[in-house]
Amino acid sequence: MEKIEITLNINGKPHEVTIYPNDTLLDVLRDKLDLTGSKESCGEGVCGSCTVHMDGKPVRACLTLAMEAQDAEIKTVEGLANGDELSNLQQSFIDHGAVQCGFCTPGMLMSADALLRENPKPDEKTIRKALAGNICRCTGYAKIVQAVAHAAQPQDNCCDCKSKE
Amino acid sequence: MSDHTLIGTRMPRVDSRAKVMGKAKYTADLKLPGMLVGKIKRSPYAHARILNIDTSKAEALPGVKAVVTGKDTEGVKWGVFPYTRDQQFIQVEKARYIGDEVAGVAAMDEETALRALDLIEVEYEELPAIFDPMEAMASDTELIHEDFPNNINIHVNIDTGNVEENFEKAHYIREDTFMASEESYFHAEPYAVVARFDHEDCLEVWCPNAGPHMKSKPLSNSFKIPLHKVKIKKIAIGGAFGGRSEICPADYICALLAKKTGKPVKIVFTREENTIATRQGHAMITTHKTGVDREGRVLARESTCYMDGGAYSSTGPIATSVPFLSMEQAYRMESVRYNGYRIYTNKPIRGMIRVHGRGFACGVDTQLDMIADHLGIDPVEIRLKNSRQPGDYTSTKSYVSSCAMDETIHKAVEKSGFKEKWGKLPPFHGIGIGTNSVQTGFPMGIRGGSQSFIKFNEDGEATVMSGVVDNGQGNENMLVQIAAEELGLLPEDIHLVNADTETTSSDPGSYSQVSTFVGGHAVKIAAENCREKLFKVAAKVLKVDPQELAAKNRLIFVKDDPEKSIPIKKVVRISLLNFTSVNAEGGYWPKVDMKREWVKNPYGQMCEAFSFGTTIVEVKVDPVTGQVEVLEATAAQDVGYALNPLILEGQFEGSVAMGGQGGMLTEYHEWMDGRCINPTMLDYKVPLACDMPRINNIIVESIDPKGPYGAKEAGMSIAMSAAQGYSGAVSNAIGVFLDSFPLTPDKILAAIKEKQTRQLKQENADKTEGN
Numbered sequence: 039m040e041k042i043e044i045t046l047n048i049n050g051k052p053h054e055v056t057i058y059p060n061d062t063l064l065d066v067l068r069d070k071l072d073l074t075g076s077k078e079s080c081g082e083g084v085c086g087s088c089t090v091h092m093d094g095k096p097v098r099a100c101l102t103l104a105m106e107a108q109d110a111e112i113k114t115v116e117g118l119a120n121g122d123e124l125s126n127l128q129q130s131f132i133d134h135g136a137v138q139c140g141f142c143t144p145g146m147l148m149s150a151d152a153l154l155r156e157n158p159k160p161d162e163k164t165i166r167k168a169l170a171g172n173i174c175r176c177t178g179y180a181k182i183v184q185a186v187a188h189a190a191q192p193q194d195n196c197c198d199c200k201s202k203e
Numbered sequence: 204m205s206d207h208t209l210i211g212t213r214m215p216r217v218d219s220r221a222k223v224m225g226k227a228k229y230t231a232d233l234k235l236p237g238m239l240v241g242k243i244k245r246s247p248y249a250h251a252r253i254l255n256i257d258t259s260k261a262e263a264l265p266g267v268k269a270v271v272t273g274k275d276t277e278g279v280k281w282g283v284f285p286y287t288r289d290q291q292f293i294q295v296e297k298a299r300y301i302g303d304e305v306a307g308v309a310a311m312d313e314e315t316a317l318r319a320l321d322l323i324e325v326e327y328e329e330l331p332a333i334f335d336p337m338e339a340m341a342s343d344t345e346l347i348h349e350d351f352p353n354n355i356n357i358h359v360n361i362d363t364g365n366v367e368e369n370f371e372k373a374h375y376i377r378e379d380t381f382m383a384s385e386e387s388y389f390h391a392e393p394y395a396v397v398a399r400f401d402h403e404d405c406l407e408v409w410c411p412n413a414g415p416h417m418k419s420k421p422l423s424n425s426f427k428i429p430l431h432k433v434k435i436k437k438i439a440i441g442g443a444f445g446g447r448s449e450i451c452p453a454d455y456i457c458a459l460l461a462k463k464t465g466k467p468v469k470i471v472f473t474r475e476e477n478t479i480a481t482r483q484g485h486a487m488i489t490t491h492k493t494g495v496d497r498e499g500r501v502l503a504r505e506s507t508c509y510m511d512g513g514a515y516s517s518t519g520p521i522a523t524s525v526p527f528l529s530m531e532q533a534y535r536m537e538s539v540r541y542n543g544y545r546i547y548t549n550k551p552i553r554g555m556i557r558v559h560g561r562g563f564a565c566g567v568d569t570q571l572d573m574i575a576d577h578l579g580i581d582p583v584e585i586r587l588k589n590s591r592q593p594g595d596y597t598s599t600k601s602y603v604s605s606c607a608m609d610e611t612i613h614k615a616v617e618k619s620g621f622k623e624k625w626g627k628l629p630p631f632h633g634i635g636i637g638t639n640s641v642q643t644g645f646p647m648g649i650r651g652g653s654q655s656f657i658k659f660n661e662d663g664e665a666t667v668m669s670g671v672v673d674n675g676q677g678n679e680n681m682l683v684q685i686a687a688e689e690l691g692l693l694p695e696d697i698h699l700v701n702a703d704t705e706t707t708s709s710d711p712g713s714y715s716q717v718s719t720f721v722g723g724h725a726v727k728i729a730a731e732n733c734r735e736k737l738f739k740v741a742a743k744v745l746k747v748d749p750q751e752l753a754a755k756n757r758l759i760f761v762k763d764d765p766e767k768s769i770p771i772k773k774v775v776r777i778s779l780l781n782f783t784s785v786n787a788e789g790g791y792w793p794k795v796d797m798k799r800e801w802v803k804n805p806y807g808q809m810c811e812a813f814s815f816g817t818t819i820v821e822v823k824v825d826p827v828t829g830q831v832e833v834l835e836a837t838a839a840q841d842v843g844y845a846l847n848p849l850i851l852e853g854q855f856e857g858s859v860a861m862g863g864q865g866g867m868l869t870e871y872h873e874w875m876d877g878r879c880i881n882p883t884m885l886d887y888k889v890p891l892a893c894d895m896p897r898i899n900n901i902i903v904e905s906i907d908p909k910g911p912y913g914a915k916e917a918g919m920s921i922a923m924s925a926a927q928g929y930s931g932a933v934s935n936a937i938g939v940f941l942d943s944f945p946l947t948p949d950k951i952l953a954a955i956k957e958k959q960t961r962q963l964k965q966e967n968a969d970k971t972e973g974n
């Protein structure tokens with residue numbers, strides 16, 4: 039197979055990479071660009087740990103060809119924070135104890151971030167549905183759901199909401 | 204306890220920041236200069252003699268750097284106990300399950316490595332394979348391991364005496380059999396290992412593990428190099444759940460390839476390999492015979508359990524014992540006899556898992572519910588009549604010092620409204636309760652204790668060294684929280700060096716639920732010792748007695764006159780100027796009965812503390828589809844003392860998901876001729892966010908006299924009791940006591956149908972009689 043050169047726009051920066059046409063976006067991110075925040079847990083589109091954004095929409099990088107992503111704005115977990123400053127969602131995950139082993143966390147954050155951009159005040163059912171494609175084996179999801187719900191709307195009666203408005 | 208600054212607070216975890224930023228490095232993320240890709244060739248046969256392996260074509264393939272087979276291993280065998288060493292890291296004579304390791308390859312890239320695997324020619328002679336443990340046990344001739352007659356790998360026999368006499372005295376006796384299939388961990392992170400030999404010929408290894416010291420010793424033995432030359436390195440870990448506790452053949456193969464090539468090698472398992480070739484839970488068939496008095500007190504119990512042990516043993520003796528031990532800790536019994544058999548079959552390797560023995564545990568509780576039903580008492584009453592009490596000895600002679608089992612029952616009952624709901628719910632709507640107990644530690648001989656070292660840096664910050672590993676449960680935070688509390692520092696002042704065998708002392712690992720109790724304890728003692736040194740120096744400056752001092756917020760101050768203080772940083776600098784060291788060590792060794800042995804002598808003090816948990820679950824069953832909707836789970840556990848309620852709640856919730864929701868409703872393996880047909884996430888159903896019910900967490904504290912701040916195991920008692928609570932609730936909803944786990948829709952529908960047919964027959968019989 040012939041290698042080809044493409045440009046990927048990731049986290050606001052262009053990256054030139056030489057790839058095989060059948061390379062997945064996940065492999066290119068992890069192996070060629072050292073963006074190892076996106077994880078591979080199942081490799082077949084089930085677990086959501088490889089979730090990244092393409093033009094603001096969550097996609098599974100393990101099922102996406104790098105070539106398909108050429109014209110899109112790609113965002114990975116590494117692009118969520120503004121330098122050292124975490125996003126509200128990231129901070130909320132920390133404050134609410136939503137991170138245990140952390141392997142599902144990047145994918146969870148990307149799915150949740152996409153949801154909050156579309157619907158800043160989702161109810162619990164909406165959150166659970168939006169995260170139904172992301173598998174977590176550690177947390178039982180309760181604290182993740184809470185972290186997402188409270189990220190945009192800190193609750194006075196929540197002892198873990200640090201940044202109350 | 205109220206004068207603590209950090210202990211007992213909902214302190215967010217120190218490791219979370221790197222994880223939410225995608226910066227935390229897991230093994231598969233590592234890239235070392237010159238690193239090769241390793242792959243393992245596995246047996247396609249369940250049982251076959253290996254006649255010949257020809258690697259010449261694979262070796263000739265450009266890009267292939269090394270091929271290893273059983274010939275390169277010098278026949279080393281692995282097993283946790285000397286008497287369970289039955290597994291070669293690469294098989295030489297026979298393959299014993301589909302997936303058994305037969306060769307390894309290191310190549311420039313993955314594609315080449317995979318092509319090389321195909322080019323390795325293995326000549327097999329297929330042997331008759333056995334997949335059913337009962338069949339395996341019945342066979343004298345078809346042996347999976349030559350020296351194990353009837354394929355019995357382990358037989359644990361426990362007998363307190365008087366069992367027959369007490370059955371004689373019993374008012375009511377029942378005997379029931381329960382079955383459960385195998386389940387898998389499905390860790391988020393597939394297994395991976397990176398190995399290299401450094402410039403000093405030290406073996407460096409990165410891999411997910413539940414105890415780095417459990418990895419270094421077997422590697423040192425197999426490579427015949429001193430322990431100090433095996434460096435298991437710290438790395439982020441994507442879950443363990445009872446697995447990853449010991450060496451994996453891939454560790455050895457990876458290291459062997461690294462040795463042969465002189466390059467770093469990385470092996471990353473596929474999801475299927477993670478399911479088949481790490482470990483799985485045991486399938487089991489358990490018969491409980493229980494005799495009670497008129498009130499429902501257990502006078503005698505005889506439990507017999509047959510476990511499908513798969514191809515190899517390793518932790519077999521522990522696996523065969525733990526289901527029984529959890530029961531004998533949770534419940535009082537006048538007398539008991541246990542016969543546990545772990546039987547070899549030609550199926551993948553099995554080990555300890557978070558809900559170890561779900562069939563056994565759910566059997567005990569289902570049968571209690573049956574007995575209660577017969578006696579006309581409710582499930583709560585029968586549990587309270589038999590529940591473990593503080594000051595008791597278990598049947599195998601472990602003293603139980605702290606125990607708030609009853610409080611967990613009462614609180615869960617109250618919160619869930621069990622009493623109001625029991626017997627009053629509409630059809631196909633049910634509620635169930637489970638209670639269980641988990642050990643805080645196993646007897647582990649010289650590896651039973653943990654030691655910690657603390658050094659102060661001249662800027663007043665401290666480095667804490669501990670062998671404790673974090674698989675995701677929050678152990679690192681626990682260590683930092685304890686050290687910062689005791690040293691009077693802020694969490695960000697502590698630099699933790701842990702789970703690295705080069706710098707940290709031996710530690711029991713996290714798989715026996717002992718990290719806080721032993722490892723956390725060691726850090727606490729080291730920090731107290733270090734603080735004592737600082738106080739001596741500070742006392743001179745402040746002109747008071749060291750006993751009058753306390754430390755908080757980077758200051759050492761006089762307790763009765765907090766204005767009188769000195770910064771810790773200054774004390775460190777004064778100490779150094781006065782030639783006084785500001786380092787300290789501390790260690791903790793639980794007082795267990797060193798003579799207790801899993802098979803030969805299963806009596807004596809097992810561990811210093813036990814946790815106790817109750818889970819109550821409410822469900823609705825759809826009688827048309829057999830689907831279960833879980834409405835609410837209420838989980839209460841006696842954790843001794845809650846060091847960090849935020850982390851504890853996460854452990855409870857994760858336990859309800861894996862033990863109850865997944866463990867009882869969807870998670871199990873299916874087989875065809877020894878081949879696991881659902882090894883991937885696509886076909887093995889783990890719980891999703893949309894499946895989970897509301898969970899009520901209730902933390903109960905009994906302040907264990909030996910635990911650090913009174914803390915002991917936290918979370919596992921919920922995983923166990925959740926399984927029991929789920930099964931009780933479904934049984935209650937459909938009005939049939941279920942005996943085969945997990946409770947999948949097909950089984951639920953069959954039970955409903957059978958009940959309806961029975962009722963119809965009865966009605967017809969009544970009618971005929973009436974005529």
Ligand code: FES
Nearest residue numbers: 081083085086100
């Ligand atoms: S790795 Fe992409 S969905 Fe699982």
Ligand code: FES
Nearest residue numbers: 139142174175176
């Ligand atoms: S935190 Fe471990 S899988 Fe989600």
